[in-house]
Amino acid sequence: MVIALVATLxxxxxxxxxxxxxxxxxxQSPRITPEVQxxxxxxxxxxxxxxxxxxxxxxxxxxxxxxxxxxxAQPVSxxxxxxxxxxxxxxxxxxxxxxxxxxIIGVNAAYRQGSARDRVITGSAMILYSxxxxxxGLLMLVWFAGVLPTSGMSDPYLIDAGFxxxxxxxxxxxxxxxxxxxxxxxxxxALVVRSSQLEALSDDHVLTARAKGYGNRRVVWREAFRSAxxxxxxxxxxxxxxxxxxxxxxETVFGWPGVGRLTVQAVGARDYPLLQGLxxxxxxxxxxxxxxxxxxxxxxxxxVAE
Amino acid sequence: xxxxxxxxxHVWFDAPDGASAHAVRGVDLAVSVGERVGVLGExxxxxxxxxxxxxxxxxxxxxxxGSVHIDGVDVLAGGEKSARSVRWTHAAMIFQGAMSxxxxxxxxxKQIADPMVFHKQCTPSTARERTRKVLELVGxxxxxxxxxxxxxxxxxxxxxxxxxAVACEPKVLFADEPTTALDVVVQAQIGDLLSELTQRLxxxxxxxxxxxxxxAETTERAVVxxxxxIVEDGRTFDVLTAPRHPYTRLLLEAxxxxxxxxxxxxxxxxxxxxxxxxxxxxxxxxCPQAFEACTTRPTLLGEAHRVACHAVEKGRFS
Ligand SMILES: Nc1ncnc2c1ncn2[C@@H]1O[C@H](COP(=O)(O)OP(=O)(O)OP(=O)(O)O)[C@@H](O)[C@H]1O
Ligand SMILES: [Mg+2]
Numbered sequence: 001m002v003i004a005l006v007a008t009l010x011x012x013x014x015x016x017x018x019x020x021x022x023x024x025x026x027x028q029s030p031r032i033t034p035e036v037q038x039x040x041x042x043x044x045x046x047x048x049x050x051x052x053x054x055x056x057x058x059x060x061x062x063x064x065x066x067x068x069x070x071x072x073a074q075p076v077s078x079x080x081x082x083x084x085x086x087x088x089x090x091x092x093x094x095x096x097x098x099x100x101x102x103x104i105i106g107v108n109a110a111y112r113q114g115s116a117r118d119r120v121i122t123g124s125a126m127i128l129y130s131x132x133x134x135x136x137g138l139l140m141l142v143w144f145a146g147v148l149p150t151s152g153m154s155d156p157y158l159i160d161a162g163f164x165x166x167x168x169x170x171x172x173x174x175x176x177x178x179x180x181x182x183x184x185x186x187x188x189x190a191l192v193v194r195s196s197q198l199e200a201l202s203d204d205h206v207l208t209a210r211a212k213g214y215g216n217r218r219v220v221w222r223e224a225f226r227s228a229x230x231x232x233x234x235x236x237x238x239x240x241x242x243x244x245x246x247x248x249x250x251e252t253v254f255g256w257p258g259v260g261r262l263t264v265q266a267v268g269a270r271d272y273p274l275l276q277g278l279x280x281x282x283x284x285x286x287x288x289x290x291x292x293x294x295x296x297x298x299x300x301x302x303x304v305a306e
Numbered sequence: 307x308x309x310x311x312x313x314x315x316h317v318w319f320d321a322p323d324g325a326s327a328h329a330v331r332g333v334d335l336a337v338s339v340g341e342r343v344g345v346l347g348e349x350x351x352x353x354x355x356x357x358x359x360x361x362x363x364x365x366x367x368x369x370x371x372g373s374v375h376i377d378g379v380d381v382l383a384g385g386e387k388s389a390r391s392v393r394w395t396h397a398a399m400i401f402q403g404a405m406s407x408x409x410x411x412x413x414x415x416k417q418i419a420d421p422m423v424f425h426k427q428c429t430p431s432t433a434r435e436r437t438r439k440v441l442e443l444v445g446x447x448x449x450x451x452x453x454x455x456x457x458x459x460x461x462x463x464x465x466x467x468x469x470x471a472v473a474c475e476p477k478v479l480f481a482d483e484p485t486t487a488l489d490v491v492v493q494a495q496i497g498d499l500l501s502e503l504t505q506r507l508x509x510x511x512x513x514x515x516x517x518x519x520x521x522a523e524t525t526e527r528a529v530v531x532x533x534x535x536i537v538e539d540g541r542t543f544d545v546l547t548a549p550r551h552p553y554t555r556l557l558l559e560a561x562x563x564x565x566x567x568x569x570x571x572x573x574x575x576x577x578x579x580x581x582x583x584x585x586x587x588x589x590x591x592x593c594p595q596a597f598e599a600c601t602t603r604p605t606l607l608g609e610a611h612r613v614a615c616h617a618v619e620k621g622r623f624s
Binding site: 203204205207208209210211212213214215218223226227300301302303 | 361363390391392393394395398399401406407408409410411412420421424425454456457
């Protein structure tokens with residue numbers, strides 16, 4: 001709650017200190033006279049003192065009203081919800097793939113610590129981890145252009161298709177951006193899993209598990225990994241919080257109409273209400289996922305629950 | 307009949323640089339049904355290594371020679387598979403740190419019951435029933451099954467560890483310094499529990515400990531190890547009151563005893579390096595009784611009270 005309040009104030013001041021405002025762009029058109037500009041500014045409330053603007057914003061916010069966009073006069077909440085609906089499945093799918101692949105690879109590398117396989121895995125995870133997003137994204141664009149849809153989330157010419165055709169179209173579109181997210185995350189996930197798993201494997205209770213006669217798979221997964229999951233859980237929830245707030249680069253590269261791209265557009269247009277709304281939602285999402293992380297910790301590790 | 311038989315057991319730890327430490331150098335030990343054996347010896351003499359080798363639990367960079375039979379099964383012959391077939395159902399273990407020896411994220415009850423189900427000894431519901439019984443057996447309330455390891459005191463945890471180890475009705479129980487992390491009062495309780503329980507269940511016990519009092523109270527036979535070999539083996543009472551090997555004598559003199567007016571001695575010198583071949587008796591360099599014959603390796607000789615020492619054999623001292 002406090003965090004949310006601070007976030008509103010911060011976003012309010014921050015965006016308003018950017019040079020230019022919503023009218024500056026429009027003003028580049030020669031037909032917009034200074035009178036029209038002034039009228040527009042008055043309409044948007046931009047001529048009032050900052051504090052009055054903030055007070056008004058907070059009053060409306062308390063009523064659950066995020067205001068309307070400066071660019072198309074649509075309610076901000078509707079725009080954000082629409083964008084979030086697009087971002088969430090993509091981010092979730094990508095993160096899930098990243099978690100699954102990262103976990104399998106990290107656990108395997110830890111099991112064969114020091115072997116050639118471990119070195120190859122660790123090395124490639126490090127490289128992937130340090131590659132810039134847009135570069136991976138662009139490479140994927142180049143490689144898969146023509147094979148898979150590379151932009152947007154649906155085929156604009158697919159009109160009135162049946163349920164299955166639509167679902168298939170969506171799925172094809174989501175593959176590349178989600179895979180890109182997965183590739184970005186998997187390196188970090190694999191490294192985190194590997195190191196916590198290495199630590200767990202040398203724990204005494206793993207020796208106990210082996211003494212009990214359990215097979216390798218059970219020892220590695222149900223005993224060692226089960227007690228080594230916490231760092232992965234923290235990292236995943238943290239990442240998801242930020243991703244929902246928009247994988248800006250990924251969404252830009254793949255033209256995914258999600259929160260990240262909406263943010264870029266809003267910044268370009270100096271669309272204060274939209275930006276503030278986005279900032280608030282992103283903050284809340286990070287806070288919410290951190291909270292989810294804490295809850296999961298307590299569920300997964302009884303020592304944390306106290 | 308012996309339930310545990312180690313014959314000429316050797317363990318080498320291969321270091322990455324090619325050097326290899328010969329940690330266990332030919333251990334012969336036969337333990338019969340229900341027999342309680344204490345293992346003594348200073349730090350690093352290979353006690354833990356020998357026990358882990360017997361259950362096939364050494365890391366992969368360790369190589370093992372000789373043979374181990376547990377309840378008739380040749381543990382080392384069939385690799386991991388035959389070792390797994392005796393683990394927990396024929397031979398179980400109690401570890402030093404009962405805290406770290408349990409999985410922190412599973413309930414005690416689950417950790418006791420899971421192996422019974424895993425080894426197909428019974429159904430999950432029977433396993434829960436048996437878990438209650440073994441908890442009672444070690445003097446813990448059934449509600450402990452619902453607890454996590456960190457919620458118990460050290461003594462309770464070690465009791466739970468014992469319950470866990472006897473749950474699958476093994477024939478042999480290895481205990482590696484089971485009381486080291488506990489205070490003296492609890493140590494005595496755990497010792498009592500171990501000796502009572504093993505007698506009641508007819509379990510053979512192989513207990514490694516530095517606590518001579520524990521050995522005296524819980525075991526009937528004592529084995530003394532030095533630098534990877536057994537140097538003395540006899541009835542606990544005999545070994546502790548009339549030690550024959552010079553090392554055992556010094557070891558006992560070096561052990562503090564309360565209420566006894568006796569100067570504490572320490573054994574001069576250090577144990578031999580394990581990464582070099584040891585010729586002759588490993589203790590010769592530190593032994594006050596050493597003479598020419600000690601350059602060849604002595605064998606364990608004798609009937610009920612066996613000693614590996616040329617000086618004893620030749621009757622040079624006794
Ligand atoms: N995992 C290992 N890797 C390399 N060397 C080892 C390993 N475990 C034991 N050793 C070596 O083997 C020798 C015997 O060790 P071990 O742990 O069996 O001694 P111990 O008699 O149990 O001693 P303590 O009373 O301190 O527990 C030691 O010299 C030790 O350095
Ligand atoms: Mg030890």
